[in-house]
Structure formats: structure tokens, C-alpha cells
Amino acid sequence: MxxxxxxxxxxxxxxxxxxxxxxxxxxxxxxxxxxxxxxxxxxxxxxxxxxxxxxxxxxxxxxxxxxxxxxxxxxxxxxxxxxxxxxxxxxxxxxxxxxxxxxxxxxxxxxxxxxxxxxxxxxxxxxxxxxxxxxxxxxxxxLESNSYKHQKTALNKGRTKGFKFVRKSIFNPKTKIHKNVFTITYPNGKEYLETHTQKIYxxxxxxxxxxxxxxxxxxxxxxxxxxxxxxxxxxxxxxxxxxx
Ligand SMILES: C[S@@+](CC[C@H](N)C(=O)[O-])C[C@H]1O[C@@H](n2cnc3c(N)ncnc32)[C@H](O)[C@@H]1O
The missing domain is CATH 3.40.50.150 (Vaccinia Virus protein VP39)
Known part of the structure; x- marks a missing residue:
């Protein structure tokens, strides 16, 4: 990749x-x-x-x-x-x-x-x-309860303008770090991984x-x-x- x-x-x-x-x-x-x-x-x-x-x-x-x-x-x-x-x-x-x-x-x-x-x-x-x-x-x-809610819809996928994506949402209650991991496929077929890391205070x-x-x-x-x-x-x- x-x-x-x-x-x-x-x-x-x-x-x-x-x-x-x-x-x-x-x-x-x-x-x-x-x-x-x-x-x-x-x-x-x-x-x-x-x-x-x-x-x-x-x-x-x-x-x-x-x-x-x-x-x-x-x-x-x-x-x-x-x-x-x-x-x-x-x-x-x-x-x-x-x-x-x-x-x-x-x-x-x-x-x-x-x-x-x-x-x-x-x-x-x-x-x-x-x-x-x-x-x-x-x-x-x-806040934290938002992160727990997202765990329920932890995986979703979709497509738009020729791009395909899969999103995984992972919350670590110990570190309070919430990650959204995206796999994005471009219209030309190339696939990229992008992780968004957020801290829940x-x-x-x-x-x-x-x-x-x-x-x-x-x-x-x-x-x-x-x-x-x-x-x-x-x-x-x-x-x-x-x-x-
Ligand atoms: C969830 S998006 C929200 C975008 C927009 N405010 C909205 O409501 O649609 C988070 C945004 O924060 C930006 N961002 C993340 N870290 C940043 C930083 N240190 N300084 C400025 N922008 C930042 C990202 O590039 C992204 O556009």
C-alpha cells in the first residue's frame, strides 16, 4: 500500500x-x-x-x-x-x-x-x-460518551465521486485516544491509509x-x-x- x-x-x-x-x-x-x-x-x-x-x-x-x-x-x-x-x-x-x-x-x-x-x-x-x-x-x-456511541457504528463504508472508503472507529478508554482509520481507494485504483487521531479530554x-x-x-x-x-x-x- x-x-x-x-x-x-x-x-x-x-x-x-x-x-x-x-x-x-x-x-x-x-x-x-x-x-x-x-x-x-x-x-x-x-x-x-x-x-x-x-x-x-x-x-x-x-x-x-x-x-x-x-x-x-x-x-x-x-x-x-x-x-x-x-x-x-x-x-x-x-x-x-x-x-x-x-x-x-x-x-x-x-x-x-x-x-x-x-x-x-x-x-x-x-x-x-x-x-x-x-x-x-x-x-x-x-466528550467521552460520544466516543462510546461511535464504537457502535465502528465500521462504515461508502463511495463518492469515484472514491471508495472504509472507516474504522476505535476508542481506547485508558488513553482516551480516538482513532478513525480510513482506507481510501482513488478512482485510479490506488489505495491509501489515513489515520486521524484525536484526544478526548x-x-x-x-x-x-x-x-x-x-x-x-x-x-x-x-x-x-x-x-x-x-x-x-x-x-x-x-x-x-x-x-x-
Ligand atoms: C473534523 S474536521 C472539521 C472541519 C470543519 N471545522 C467542519 O466543521 O467541517 C477537523 C479539521 O481540523 C483541522 N486540523 C487538525 N489539526 C489542526 C491544527 N493543529 N490546526 C489547524 N487545523 C487543524 C483538520 O485539517 C480538519 O480540517
Missing amino acids: PSKKSTDPYLHVSNIYAHLMDFISYKWWAKYLYSITKNKLIKNPRVLELAAGNGSLANHLTKIYKNYIVTDISLNMLKHNDGNGRKICCDMIAIPFKTKFDLILSSFDSINYLMSKQKVLQHFKQVKNILSDDGIFTFDTA SFDTFFELAEKSGLYVVNCYKAFSFTKGKATSDRVQFIMKRKA
Whole structure:
């Protein structure tokens, strides 16, 4: 099986990502994020989306927010974005901006790609440095019960645009590491293996690291809802601000 070393974590999955996510309405998601943040934001905010992937959320949010920068560590994911916004390839723990943003966001477990608490702390510190005084930082994160649920649908397969794929989902409750192993067959018959490794943190970790980084939690919702998030939720949506 050929496997060219690449630093792009979504080199191959970028080809099938839109298909993997077609169960979700990004239009609805964008409205949800707008509704939980709008009362906390200034007019015409400067927006930075981190780990934006193929920009599906940005394609909707840029209809509301005109000053919007889309970023991701994967150049191939960014290439699959057909929006007109500014796109920059960067790591969310090495954010290359000096200007301040009024809204900084990431979605769909992107923060779980940071494999240590130290990296999450570094990420929070960097976000804090470029968050305007009254700015809002919001992201969602998968918690442990989400990983157990995925074990039930541990194997799935599909095809899209001539690509075939098989996905295996494996969660290790001891290390709290969740792996998604993709085997992707290109239209020309070549097969590639791509493993996505994510760390599942405890609910309390985010409060602890926010505190250490100079941020604080304004709200934490059960994701996609307006009810309070809990340690037992599948996924939670944090809203943080800078401490004074
Ligand atoms: C599950 S996808 C989510 C993409 C998009 N936010 C969405 O909701 O569809 C995770 C994304 O995180 C990106 N990513 C992983 N590690 C990253 C890092 N250290 N810095 C920036 N982006 C990262 C991946 O390239 C991928 O596009």
C-alpha cells in the first residue's frame, strides 16, 4: 500500500469529507452559532475561523459576517473550499496573526486534534492574545460518551465521486485516544491509509485550561442546543472570553 509521508492530516480524507458530513446541515449549524453569540458581539465583527476544513460553515457564516478569515492546517481541505473569503493555511497552535478578532471559532471536534493538554493550553493562550477585549471564542468538543456511541457504528463504508472508503472507529478508554482509520481507494485504483487521531479530554479540563490561559467560560451548552452542557454530554459548545 503506497504511503507518501505528508504533514497534511486530511490529505486523502479531504476528497471524501463533504460526503462524510452530508448528514449535517451547515446552514442550520451557522444559524445556531449565530444565535448563541449574536448578543455578545459588536456590529461587523472581525471573524477568524480555525480548523475550518473545507469551509462549509464559513460558506454560510460569511453571508452574515463580511470580515472573515478561513484557516486550516490542511491545504487540501482549504482547496476544497469554493468560497471567496480569505484563506490561510495555519496551525491553531501557531496562529500567524497580530491583529485582534472579535469572534474566533472552530467547529466539529477540531480541538480534539490537539493531542496533549499542553497543546490545548498553547492554543487557548494564542487565541487569548488575538481576541479583542470584548471578543468571543467559541468551539465545540467531543466528550467521552460520544466516543462510546461511535464504537457502535465502528465500521462504515461508502463511495463518492469515484472514491471508495472504509472507516474504522476505535476508542481506547485508558488513553482516551480516538482513532478513525480510513482506507481510501482513488478512482485510479490506488489505495491509501489515513489515520486521524484525536484526544478526548474531560469536561473539567477545558475550564482548567481556560483559567490557566487567561480566558474564562461564559457559557457551555450541550452542543446544538441551548441547555447547559455536562460532563456526560456527547458534545459541548464552549463560549469563552478574555479575563479582564
Ligand atoms: C473534523 S474536521 C472539521 C472541519 C470543519 N471545522 C467542519 O466543521 O467541517 C477537523 C479539521 O481540523 C483541522 N486540523 C487538525 N489539526 C489542526 C491544527 N493543529 N490546526 C489547524 N487545523 C487543524 C483538520 O485539517 C480538519 O480540517
